Amino acid sequence: MTKFEYAPAPESSAIVDIKSSYGLFVDGTFVDPVDGTSFKSVNPATEEVLADVAEAGAADVNRAVAAARTAYENTWSTMSGRDRGKYLFRIARLIQERSRELAVLESIDNGKPIRESRDVDVPLVASFFFYYAGWADKLQYAGAGPAPRPYGVAAQVIPWNFPLLMLSWKIAPALAAGNTVVLKPAETTPLTALLFAEICQQADLPPGVVNIITGAGDTGRMLVEHDDVDKVAFTGSTDVGKAIARSVAGTSKKATLELGGKAANVVFEDAALDQAVEGVVNGIFFNQGHVCCAGSRLLVQESVYDEVLDRLKRRVGTLRLGDPLDKNTDVGAINSAEQLARIRELSDVGETEGAERWSPACELPDRGYWFPPTLFTGVSQAHRIAREEIFGPVLSVLTFRTPAEAVEKANNTPYGLSAGVWTEKGSRILWMSQQLRAGVVWANTFNKFDPASPFGGYKESGYGREGGRHGLLSYLNTEEK
Amino acid sequence: MAPRLGKVTVLSALDDAHLADVTTSEASLRRFLHGLPGVDEVGAEARAAGLSTRSIKTTAKQFAIDLAISMIDLTTLEGQDTPGKVRALCAKALRPDPTDRDVPRVAAVCVYPDLVGVAAEALAGSGVKVASVATGFPSGRTSLAVKEADTREAVAAGADEVDMVIDRGAFLAGHYRQVFDEIATVKQAAGAAHLKVILETGELATYDNVRRASWLAMLAGADFVKTSTGKVSPAATLPVTLVMLEAVRDFRDASGRQVGVKPAGGIRTSKDAIKYLVVVNETAGEDWLDPDWFRIGASSLLNDLLMQRQKLATGRYAGPDYFTLD
Numbered sequence: 001m002t003k004f005e006y007a008p009a010p011e012s013s014a015i016v017d018i019k020s021s022y023g024l025f026v027d028g029t030f031v032d033p034v035d036g037t038s039f040k041s042v043n044p045a046t047e048e049v050l051a052d053v054a055e056a057g058a059a060d061v062n063r064a065v066a067a068a069r070t071a072y073e074n075t076w077s078t079m080s081g082r083d084r085g086k087y088l089f090r091i092a093r094l095i096q097e098r099s100r101e102l103a104v105l106e107s108i109d110n111g112k113p114i115r116e117s118r119d120v121d122v123p124l125v126a127s128f129f130f131y132y133a134g135w136a137d138k139l140q141y142a143g144a145g146p147a148p149r150p151y152g153v154a155a156q157v158i159p160w161n162f163p164l165l166m167l168s169w170k171i172a173p174a175l176a177a178g179n180t181v182v183l184k185p186a187e188t189t190p191l192t193a194l195l196f197a198e199i200c201q202q203a204d205l206p207p208g209v210v211n212i213i214t215g216a217g218d219t220g221r222m223l224v225e226h227d228d229v230d231k232v233a234f235t236g237s238t239d240v241g242k243a244i245a246r247s248v249a250g251t252s253k254k255a256t257l258e259l260g261g262k263a264a265n266v267v268f269e270d271a272a273l274d275q276a277v278e279g280v281v282n283g284i285f286f287n288q289g290h291v292c293c294a295g296s297r298l299l300v301q302e303s304v305y306d307e308v309l310d311r312l313k314r315r316v317g318t319l320r321l322g323d324p325l326d327k328n329t330d331v332g333a334i335n336s337a338e339q340l341a342r343i344r345e346l347s348d349v350g351e352t353e354g355a356e357r358w359s360p361a362c363e364l365p366d367r368g369y370w371f372p373p374t375l376f377t378g379v380s381q382a383h384r385i386a387r388e389e390i391f392g393p394v395l396s397v398l399t400f401r402t403p404a405e406a407v408e409k410a411n412n413t414p415y416g417l418s419a420g421v422w423t424e425k426g427s428r429i430l431w432m433s434q435q436l437r438a439g440v441v442w443a444n445t446f447n448k449f450d451p452a453s454p455f456g457g458y459k460e461s462g463y464g465r466e467g468g469r470h471g472l473l474s475y476l477n478t479e480e481k
Numbered sequence: 482m483a484p485r486l487g488k489v490t491v492l493s494a495l496d497d498a499h500l501a502d503v504t505t506s507e508a509s510l511r512r513f514l515h516g517l518p519g520v521d522e523v524g525a526e527a528r529a530a531g532l533s534t535r536s537i538k539t540t541a542k543q544f545a546i547d548l549a550i551s552m553i554d555l556t557t558l559e560g561q562d563t564p565g566k567v568r569a570l571c572a573k574a575l576r577p578d579p580t581d582r583d584v585p586r587v588a589a590v591c592v593y594p595d596l597v598g599v600a601a602e603a604l605a606g607s608g609v610k611v612a613s614v615a616t617g618f619p620s621g622r623t624s625l626a627v628k629e630a631d632t633r634e635a636v637a638a639g640a641d642e643v644d645m646v647i648d649r650g651a652f653l654a655g656h657y658r659q660v661f662d663e664i665a666t667v668k669q670a671a672g673a674a675h676l677k678v679i680l681e682t683g684e685l686a687t688y689d690n691v692r693r694a695s696w697l698a699m700l701a702g703a704d705f706v707k708t709s710t711g712k713v714s715p716a717a718t719l720p721v722t723l724v725m726l727e728a729v730r731d732f733r734d735a736s737g738r739q740v741g742v743k744p745a746g747g748i749r750t751s752k753d754a755i756k757y758l759v760v761v762n763e764t765a766g767e768d769w770l771d772p773d774w775f776r777i778g779a780s781s782l783l784n785d786l787l788m789q790r791q792k793l794a795t796g797r798y799a800g801p802d803y804f805t806l807d
Contacts, residue, residue, distance in 0.1 A: 004544060004762050004770055009536035115534060274727050275524025318763050327536035424519045444521050 028207025256464025716746025745778025
């Protein structure tokens with residue numbers, strides 16, 4: 001060796017025992033679906049089939065909701081908050097104990113780098129359970145009146161980009177507040193939710209408190225439209241979110257929707273440029289850009305445009321794309337063939353509409369779903385790549401001249417989930433955060449999450465908040481009995 | 482995708498003529514240094530922490546360990562140093578592991594000026610350089626005349642490299658021109674000897690200061706910028722070294738001149754040393770992965786590298802008694 005080339009450093013997959021087929025987790029046990037249909041979960045980095053997973057039909061949804069209802073009436077709503085907290089603490093500790101197993105399985109099923117599942121996803125999952133475990137016996141101090149009540153059965157549908165993390169954002173506050181849940185993970189990433197079901201068994205969680213049913217869009221629709229569901233929580237695309245909003249309209253169901261985004265990352269001329277570039281890279285290439293709050297629009301002040309672009313391209317050139325299980329991989333696989341097709345389509349549109357496309361020299365593996373880190377320059381507000389959520393490692397670069405123009409452009413989107421501001425000027429940070437219509441505004445950082453901090457959107461990015469005390473209130477009924 | 486760092490133009494406003502203009506007056510120097518982009522403390526530390534999770538195994542580890550050995554400035558800077566101690570250290574520098582002749586030699590031996598002669602004699606003709614601290618090391622609190630004389634004596638006694646300290650008091654008081662002049666004067670006094678400028682980052686305290694001091698030293702003619710004397714805590718840290726590597730990278734883009742970086746003090750384990758090499762690789766790039774452009778000031782690090790090297794070759798750890806003390 002004459003150069004410092006990092007040798008492969010794969011995390012062993014031997015720690016995970018992937019079964020050839022999985023049933024539905026209903027009433028504390030794994031059961032076969034009534035009509036016996038199944039679908040396959042695929043490793044997006046290799047296209048290898050990982051397991052057959054049961055597809056829940058109407059009868060299965062009925063069964064799961066009924067189990068959740070029974071557990072709610074007989075066990076969970078009558079249990080003291082302190083005892084519910086004990087179960088949640090136990091689950092949190094088991095997640096920590098089995099963190100390596102969860103991280104490896106998450107990377108295999110989702111395609112995200114092990115560095116992220118190990119250092120970001122799974123530690124956050126545990127921290128969300130720990131955080132809400134602490135709330136379970138303190139609900140009367142949550143600001144929801146002296147005796148807040150749970151809603152009952154929560155129907156929860158989560159996406160494929162952060163399978164376990166989204167599960168924890170949904171299940172932990174719901175259970176802490178005293179609700180029982182039926183959760184449907186995404187059809188391309190069901191495996192860690194099913195491993196979580198095993199953790200519920202290991203924690204001796206009373207049967208029916210957590211039910212996990214797998215399936216595609218139809219299963220999700222039947223679940224959220226089920227008559228015996230009291231609360232709906234959904235994270236996913238804006239189109240599906242709108243359909244859910246229509247279906248709960250006129251019912252007594254409560255809903256929280258966390259939908260798409262097209263966040264602006266605004267870099268001012270006085271920013272700490274090296275760290276700003278780092279934040280821009282993290283904002284869009286973290287998790288292959290499969291992040292609803294990804295900083296997919298970079299707004300750079302024109303006076304530092306060349307310098308920022310040079311630094312950005314140099315930095316993107318050092319990203320290591322490849323085997324998600326290699327500990328030195330920065331960018332993993334695109335989650336599915338369908339998503340890859342969408343990223344390709346929108347990128348091609350970007351070129352057709354006249355934006356300039358750039359990617360570093362980068363070899364993509366032969367098998368699996370891959371897309372290189374990509375920048376588009378010369379993008380204007382009118383381009384589709386500046387307006388539509390690509391949900392991939394594709395950054396659109398725009399410029400601005402004044403702070404007011406930055407705000408105008410950042411807000412000129414149907415979405416409003418997050419935004420980033422990069423400046424060394426404290427007063428400008430405060431001013432910007434008041435002007436930006438986004439649920440989260442990060443200053444001199446990006447994509448940072450904490451269980452104590454609420455998260456959610458403006459406009460087409462949805463409504464309701466998850467995380468923190470606000471996230472707890474989404475699962476507490478404050479109306480008079 | 483292999484990490485590849487293309488040459489890009491940063492600080493594009495700075496051509497050579499402009500760089501010369503910068504140093505014409507106290508005011509222009511101050512304007513320039515204060516106009517450098519700031520360093521976000523949280524971001525810089527997060528980046529360094531992120532890079533330190535790189536997993537360097539098997540062939541990459543072998544390569545990194547040998548590279549790290551070849552980059553060591555094997556150092557003794559104690560009041561109790563004697564000719565005997567220095568000769569022993571030189572013997573270690575020439576043959577780090579007496580049982581294995583494939584082990585590379587270290588880059589240099591670093592001593593106080595009065596022991597330069599001893600080291601020069603012991604290392605003569607070996608290719609291992611003699612480095613001498615100078616200019617009133619470690620505090621630098623002497624007159625410029627004394628600093629100049631200190632430097633000349635070290636070079637006359639055979640020092641190939643001079644590790645000078647800056648006047649941190651003058652820097653913190655904002656007397657940048659004074660610091661600049663001192664470095665330029667010492668550079669002249671050092672003649673052909675390579676000049677490493679010790680910023681003592683533990684006393685500069687902020688990353689903004691580290692970046693400014695790095696640029697100041699480079700503008701004044703430093704061949705290397707070095708973190709610390711080893712006498713102040715904290716000595717070298719990964720984020721400080723990251724910021725200095727960004728500075729030498731940007732300086733080369735602006736001026737065309739490459740300047741080396743030397744973290745010193747507190748790097749004791751192979752694991753630490755490899756983290757530094759990763760930061761070099763992914764910040765300044767492979768051009769700096771060479772003893773001519775990156776050094777590690779250390780003493781106990783060498784034996785840990787030897788121990789890890791042997792472990793990789795044999796699969797077993799030998800006890801500390803199997804490695805020579807000095």
